[in-house]
Amino acid sequence: MGHKAASATIIGAHNGLIRWPLMETRQPAAAPYLSAACLHRLAPHLVPMVRRGIVGQSRYAKTLMAAIQAAAADGQARPVLISGEPGLEKDNIAALVHFGSPARHKLMVRLNCALLRPDGSDLFGTGSGSGGGGSGGEAVNLLDCLAGGALLLDQIDRADPALRPALVELARTGNWSAIGGAAGEAVGGAISGAAGEAAKPRHFEGRVFFTSERSVAELDAICQQIRVPPLRVRRQDLGEWVRYGVRLRSRSLGWSRPPVVSEALIKRLQTYDFPGNVRELMQLVDRALRQCASGHPAELPEDVFWIQRRSQRARFDLWRWKPQLRGWMRSPRFWNFLLFGLVSWVFVLVNVWLWLGPQDRQHNGALNFFWAWWWPLILLGYPLVGRLWCSFCPFMVWGEIGQRLARALGLPSERWPRGETDRWAAPLLAGGFAAILLWEAVGDLENSAWQSSALLLLITAGAVISSLRFEKRFWCRYLCPVGGMNGLFAKLAISELRAQAGTCSGSCSSYACFKGGPAEGEGLATAGCPLGTHPAHLTDNRNCVLCLTCVQACPHRSVSLRLRPPAADLQRDMQPPAGEAGLLLVLAGGLCLHSWQKLLGGLPLAPPSLTAGPLLGRLAFGALALALPAAVMLLARAVAGPSRQRALNLGLYALLPLLWAALLAQHLVLGMAEAGLVLPVSLSPWWPETAARLPAWSADPHVIGFCQTLVLLVGVGGSVLLLRRLLRQAWRPWLVVSLVPLALGLGSRWLVGVG
Numbered sequence: 001m002g003h004k005a006a007s008a009t010i011i012g013a014h015n016g017l018i019r020w021p022l023m024e025t026r027q028p029a030a031a032p033y034l035s036a037a038c039l040h041r042l043a044p045h046l047v048p049m050v051r052r053g054i055v056g057q058s059r060y061a062k063t064l065m066a067a068i069q070a071a072a073a074d075g076q077a078r079p080v081l082i083s084g085e086p087g088l089e090k091d092n093i094a095a096l097v098h099f100g101s102p103a104r105h106k107l108m109v110r111l112n113c114a115l116l117r118p119d120g121s122d123l124f125g126t127g128s129g130s131g132g133g134g135s136g137g138e139a140v141n142l143l144d145c146l147a148g149g150a151l152l153l154d155q156i157d158r159a160d161p162a163l164r165p166a167l168v169e170l171a172r173t174g175n176w177s178a179i180g181g182a183a184g185e186a187v188g189g190a191i192s193g194a195a196g197e198a199a200k201p202r203h204f205e206g207r208v209f210f211t212s213e214r215s216v217a218e219l220d221a222i223c224q225q226i227r228v229p230p231l232r233v234r235r236q237d238l239g240e241w242v243r244y245g246v247r248l249r250s251r252s253l254g255w256s257r258p259p260v261v262s263e264a265l266i267k268r269l270q271t272y273d274f275p276g277n278v279r280e281l282m283q284l285v286d287r288a289l290r291q292c293a294s295g296h297p298a299e300l301p302e303d304v305f306w307i308q309r310r311s312q313r314a315r316f317d318l319w320r321w322k323p324q325l326r327g328w329m330r331s332p333r334f335w336n337f338l339l340f341g342l343v344s345w346v347f348v349l350v351n352v353w354l355w356l357g358p359q360d361r362q363h364n365g366a367l368n369f370f371w372a373w374w375w376p377l378i379l380l381g382y383p384l385v386g387r388l389w390c391s392f393c394p395f396m397v398w399g400e401i402g403q404r405l406a407r408a409l410g411l412p413s414e415r416w417p418r419g420e421t422d423r424w425a426a427p428l429l430a431g432g433f434a435a436i437l438l439w440e441a442v443g444d445l446e447n448s449a450w451q452s453s454a455l456l457l458l459i460t461a462g463a464v465i466s467s468l469r470f471e472k473r474f475w476c477r478y479l480c481p482v483g484g485m486n487g488l489f490a491k492l493a494i495s496e497l498r499a500q501a502g503t504c505s506g507s508c509s510s511y512a513c514f515k516g517g518p519a520e521g522e523g524l525a526t527a528g529c530p531l532g533t534h535p536a537h538l539t540d541n542r543n544c545v546l547c548l549t550c551v552q553a554c555p556h557r558s559v560s561l562r563l564r565p566p567a568a569d570l571q572r573d574m575q576p577p578a579g580e581a582g583l584l585l586v587l588a589g590g591l592c593l594h595s596w597q598k599l600l601g602g603l604p605l606a607p608p609s610l611t612a613g614p615l616l617g618r619l620a621f622g623a624l625a626l627a628l629p630a631a632v633m634l635l636a637r638a639v640a641g642p643s644r645q646r647a648l649n650l651g652l653y654a655l656l657p658l659l660w661a662a663l664l665a666q667h668l669v670l671g672m673a674e675a676g677l678v679l680p681v682s683l684s685p686w687w688p689e690t691a692a693r694l695p696a697w698s699a700d701p702h703v704i705g706f707c708q709t710l711v712l713l714v715g716v717g718g719s720v721l722l723l724r725r726l727l728r729q730a731w732r733p734w735l736v737v738s739l740v741p742l743a744l745g746l747g748s749r750w751l752v753g754v755g
């Protein structure tokens with residue numbers, strides 16, 4: 001034997017990878033006593049070595065390891081049946097048993113039962129004329145050549161029923177009948193089923209291994225069984241598996257050091273079931289590393305790992321229905337005109353108007369538009385089109401202009417920090433939003449045109465500075481307060497933009513949607529997704545600003561715009577980013593702040609107004625009102641205890657429709673009372689007489705109150721249904737928990753209601 005001798009024992013866990021000694025060895029050279037004809041016959045089927053040991057340290061990994069050890073040490077070398085779902089490398093488990101057994105110096109061959117002829121000639125025939133590897137020289141039989149080696153019969157459950165009895169008999173007694181001559185002359189290889197002139201009894205001295213995806217009743221009694229657990233029950237091992245795969249793939253890419261894989265990424269992958277098991281995981285790792293735009297990243301970005309987390313049912317593809325809509329929406333000429341030719345200059349005009357025009361809402365049309373139109377409209381838009389505002393947002397248009405200028409001047413930009421960015425950015429975003437709300441209340445921004453403009457310019461400054469410092473749109477992804485709110489409520493939308501994971505993994509090698517690149521096929525040259533998101537990886541609408549860059553870049557028409565059921569992003573298995581719940585509580589705090597007098601006006605030291613008087617007292621009471629929902633949540637967390645934290649978090653997300661409804665109800669007051677006055681208000685400073693003749697409309701307070709009630713009813717209904725989906729409770733506890741949104745709905749009506 002020319003192969004390196006190796007110990008038969010299995011050594012213990014090593015860095016989470018339970019290693020098999022022989023996995024590092026090369027294929028043992030064929031035994032010298034084999035004739036050239038035998039070598040030729042066996043060569044196509046040889047199993048050279050084990051591919052890998054058992055990865056992981058979970059109890060499932062250890063149980064599997066123990067089962068392999070027991071089978072390897074079996075003195076009687078009984079047949080082994082290895083069963084489990086597809087993609088679990090069951091053939092490798094068989095190799096682990098064989099190469100860990102005393103017979104490890106003997107050869108192992110593998111045949112796929114799904115491909116064997118029903119007459120068994122591939123296995124029991126001499127090979128000449130049977131397609132079994134015969135060379136046309138000396139007629140030899142595979143089992144004779146294998147002598148005392150190991151025969152692995154893969155996918156026994158897919159063997160032809162006519163052949164099965166012969167295979168079972170071979171495993172049970174070792175007996176078989178050779179089939180001579182051309183295929184089809186004899187049927188069945190076992191003594192029991194033998195027929196044909198050449199059938200004569202033989203005995204196989206080696207060991208038989210089977211693999212199967214289903215149970216095989218005939219084999220149960222005669223085989224040692226090894227059941228391989230699917231990856232989804234071994235979630236604890238997933239980190240080891242991913243890091244192992246990244247190490248292997250990095251080596252083949254020639255990278256000296258494999259990229260770091262963050263715990264956040266592992267946690268996200270742990271929410272996925274991996275129906276294709278190890279095979280799917282390895283493909284995922286391979287695809288992820290191929291996508292890494294930078295060539296050799298120090299840490300793997302989360303975005304390159306995209307998985308289809310749940311079935312995408314009940315979707316209606318708008319672009320398949322109206323293909324011309326897609327062509328129009330992906331036109332760069334349209335977007336360039338809209339964003340850089342129109343929106344950018346309208347934004348400048350609005351700000352000039354706010355700074356130089358009258359300062360109150362009754363005489364400044366821009367201020368009227370901001371508070372009476374923009375707020376109600378953007379809130380009304382969330383359930384329909386999610387983050388639509390972000391597709392033509394003027395803040396970012398100026399950010400992009402700044403970035404393009406900087407690039408033209410040769411100023412360098414940094415890659416943005418990924419990985420755990422949300423961990424610090426999400427609380428910062430929520431804090432920023434809280435500061436804006438406080439400023440709004442204390443500074444009476446609704447009635448101060450220059451301060452409203454200052455707020456808009458401040459957000460624009462954030463977008464410009466981030467765009468100068470970092471590549472892409474770091475501001476939009478992590479820090480923009482308006483974007484944070486848009487992303488949160490976009491989860492409720494009935495529309496989504498997604499790529500087909502199947503098309504992407506099956507037909508794409510450029511990943512132009514994500515990485516950018518030159519034009520290819522019908523894909524246009526772009527810089528890739530400005531949020532560093534892969535459209536097939538999107539698990540909710542939060543990280544997509546609907547810029548349609550991916551639609552322009554994709555050469556395979558993989559990206560589609562679809563209608564879906566409301567709030568489809570909110571599912572029980574979702575993994576909201578760290579800190580996002582903070583923003584939700586801040587938005588709820590905004591409601592309390594807006595109607596602070598109803599809540600805190602009776603307290604001692606309460607100022608008569610938040611807009612006039614000593615600043616410290618106003619700030620203190622404003623902050624107190626703003627912090628009320630967060631305080632209630634902290635209290636609930638303390639009462640619920642550690643085991644109920646996730647349920648509490650999901651319950652908070654279930655209140656999102658109610659929060660949306662309460663905010664809309666609050667902004668309906670100004671919207672319905674003043675939006676219809678925008679024309680006379682706009683012209684009144686310059687042409688008061690003309691302005692007085694222009695159409696004006698203002699809703700009666702009772703009508704506003706009725707609409708508020710209606711909106712809040714929708715919100716309460718949405719939250720009650722979401723509670724059922726997210727908490728999946730039995731009917732009675734669900735009805736009890738549903739009292740919470742009902743009570744909050746009534747409270748909101750009292751808080752923000754008119755009439």
Ligand code: SF4
Binds near residue numbers: 463477480481483
């Ligand atoms: S995230 Fe903010 S800056 Fe970016 S597009 Fe949306 S609103 Fe504009």
Ligand code: SF4
Binds near residue numbers: 507550554559
């Ligand atoms: S969306 Fe298009 S460009 Fe992106 S990976 Fe899929 S097929 Fe490739």
Ligand code: SF4
Binds near residue numbers: 529531544547548549
């Ligand atoms: S490129 Fe596609 S996935 Fe990325 S933000 Fe734009 S529309 Fe969304």
